[in-house]
Amino acid sequence: MKPTRAFISLLLLGMVGCGGGGDKGGAAPAASGTVLIGHYGSMTGSEATFGQSTDNGIRLAIKEVNAAGGVKGRMVELKTYDDQGKSQEAGTAVTRLITDDKVVAVLGEVASSLSLAGGRVAQQYGVPMISPSSTNPQVTQIGDKIFRVCFLDPFQGWVEAKFARETLKANTAAILYDQGQAYSKGLAQYFKEAFTQMGGTITTEQAFTGGDQDFSAQLTTIRQTNPDVILVPGYYTEAGNVAIQVRKLGIKAPLLGGDGWDSTQLAAIGKEAIEGSYFSNHYSFQEKRPEVENFVSKYETAHGQKPDGLAALGYDAARLLFDAMGRAPSWDGTALAKAIAETKDFPGVTGKITIDPERNAKKSAVVVKMEGGIPVYVTTIEPPQ
Amino acid sequence: MMARSFLGAVAPLAVGFALAVALHLAAGSLIAPFYVKLLMDIGINVILAVSLNLVNGFTGQFSIGHAGFMAVGGYAAGVITYYGSFLLFGNTHVAEGWLTGGDLLFVGGCLFGAVLAALAGFVVGLPSLRLRGDYLAIVTLGFGEILRVLLQRTGDVLQTAEQVEKAGVGTLATSLGGSLGFSGLPYYTDLFWVYVFVTITLVVALRLKFSSLGRAFLSIRENEIAAEAVGVNTTRLKVRAFVLAAGFAGIAGGLFAHEIGTSLNPRELGFQKSFDVVIMVVLGGMGSVSGAVLAAIVLTLLPEALRGFSEFRMPIYALALILMMILRPQGLLGLREIWEMKWLKR
């Protein structure tokens, strides 16, 4: 009978350990008079700038709204959890935010695979979640509590194709995408569809796996097809490396990318190789709109550098949430979600935001060019009506 | 004689199942949802650690591909429940009711996952267990990597019932979400099922250890050449342990896949996850079932408790591993079980 006794004692030990761990990890409910919202992002790991920028934007919005008296008289408090760039941790973080910290709403994430993981939890518990920067269409399809304030990848691919055809006058394009990343694969797909529909030809599609350093095989093939422009949808780490090798192989065509390129590290890695390349983004700090100038100056004072698209989206997501919280009769999941869904023409830093019936944001995109190590504003492209 | 050994097998199972039922009933009212999730995580890690112990602890082989078998089990179970739900119920909501329809589909999926994982264990283990121990580590690592690359190349998950009905078995088997991951699985995992399987795993492991087969395993670990010399078919037994461990890892994978807040992502079921399990087995004591359980509990709770210091987690684990190997290589409990520890005996 020894094993049985032991088994019981082990189980009890486990529960004791649980309780102990719980006490250490449990959070006190928000002090009366404040309301708690949650943010989960990649604060460490290989995409750490994504989470950190977004968090900065959110905190700036919170500081502003609290200075103006809070939402419905209550101060806003933020709880941020690091998901280390893993979907496993994203799910755990959102579960903890909702069930342990009892947040009213969740903001996050940037990477679509992480938004999918966290979003399912939020939907399960009926707490609204707004993703600042996830562009994969599947995210808002999870359910009626999941929203986003950025544009979708199908639109982004179309924007890049339009820019390539009309502004760069490109007839042929080659694509080099990351097959291990859904974002990269999706964007490549949408660009290809739009580009061919606009009369262009895709000369070749080559793939690499994220983390690869050697693209010589793929680039040699691309060079042989002599494209006018090369699409490199992916994150800034790979974009920099690809650019270096593209120029090393003597390819002169400009590179084209998406919002994943948006990071100060892009120029740090790419240096002269990335000069003269373009990418689509959510906003440019050089835009001459009052919301932009206001935000840029406040952010620069607080953090000493110009805000990137992710910080702007974090800022907009938080402010849109506060606006909805102000309009909602109560803050339970259904009422709050309804208020968010009714957002119309919200003046965001990243453009006028209207939440459509699919809980996505219909917005314009900007295209920027890398000049002197800075993304310089080129043009704005509106969505087709 | 027969009755006594039968009781010896049934009694712990009965106790375990009763506890599982108790936990399940308590889950709604007495235990807060976040701690329910923690308890489920603990249970899954216990299954992983105890099963890896069969290979690393009992037979003394060194496998670092355990997460790969977990992935095989998880994806296989996911295919059954996800696409099966579409075909049977027309949607992927959790079918209400305990031990009926949806639950049976889920358990069936997990068992199917276990079988598939065991098969994978056989395919990987049979050729590599003939070689020296160090090579097994590399081969299991390589297997995990190959699996990851293959999973990342699978197609998008089908979203509607119509698509699923039209698709053939081949399409369903390869629509696993690729690098976006396989999410959207119905949340069938609850405390009851986790602890039912934990009970089964523990009973199997403990009875194995104190049986003659278990002694044969341990002899391989102590001195493989001597074991071979006294007639133990080392290769066959090593493969057997490996396959059994893989099967249980498959069950853990199935439970993991259907747990709230998790999703199957090829990148996260690689050597990082395998190391996490190896660390549990090593720190708990290779060959000790209760040691593995203790380590699994502690190492599941620790990251949550130390959330503020998450960047130090891995360096601390690594340091703990090195120090443990130098100062106390047998781990916390060594080969003994917790009730065999000298200071517990009166």
Next chain:
Amino acid sequence: MTKFLQTLMDGVAVGSLYALIALGYTMVYGTLQFINFAHSDVFVLGAWVSYTLAVVLGYAASGSHPPLWAGLLILVAAMATCGAVGFTIERLAYRPLRQAPRLNVLITAIGVSLLLQNVGQLKWFFGTQPQRMPSLIEDRVLGTVAGVSMHAVDVIGAGTAIALMLVLEWLIFRTRLGRAMRAVSHDTAVASLMGINVDAVISFTFVLGSSLAAAAGFLYAMKYPGLNQPAHATWVLLGLKAFVAAVIGGIGNVRGAMLGGFLIALIELFGAAYLSPHLRDIYVFSILIIVLLVRPAGILGTSVAEKV
């Protein structure tokens, strides 16, 4: 033809790096009979130390043209630093376990590997962001053969690697120290009976292997200047492939490691160029499995029957 030559050239360039790393694995296995999992992390350390030195010496600023000796200085400094790290690891983590079962040392090696990776990521060390290695060799095109341009970086890189390998070959087969190393790897107990200071030889082996890995790291950073953060999967895969190279050549065999390095690189790159670039990792691991099943001792290795 261009594609073939380009792939061949890249294969030789990358292969020389794999070979340098593989040498470290094989030498340690030869003397201590265990796989030093932490070896590839010394390679990563070499790359990042080179980066840090280049930044500290001020070459990261745009428009700076470092003199030719700067590259050599940083290479030597990186090799020395990593040699010291290798020495420390052996002394602190492996020597106490000299008599322990092999499994324990393997686990310790994994621990050291994880420690190096994750400590390297902390903000007091190298951080979590990718960085750009300043170019220390002016990237000129030296000539064009059948449409394939030969870059200075590649030529110097492969040349340095091959030079180092030739030095190692001389060291191991033509000096007394090398003879001592070979003796220790043949039979440690008898070697000590012959008056060889086994501890010193083992330490030296580690230092040598680690400095070669550091050199590989430096050359790698020259060729692929976008350095990923220290715990990134890229590095682990690279280390794994170098290990596969050592195994294929015959683990414990120095010339085998060199051969294996070039072989693996050529297989990987030709597979990527002519078959599917998506599966390049699979080519390497499949070769490993095939070799382990068919000829576990490797190409140049000798199968040693275990005497009981």
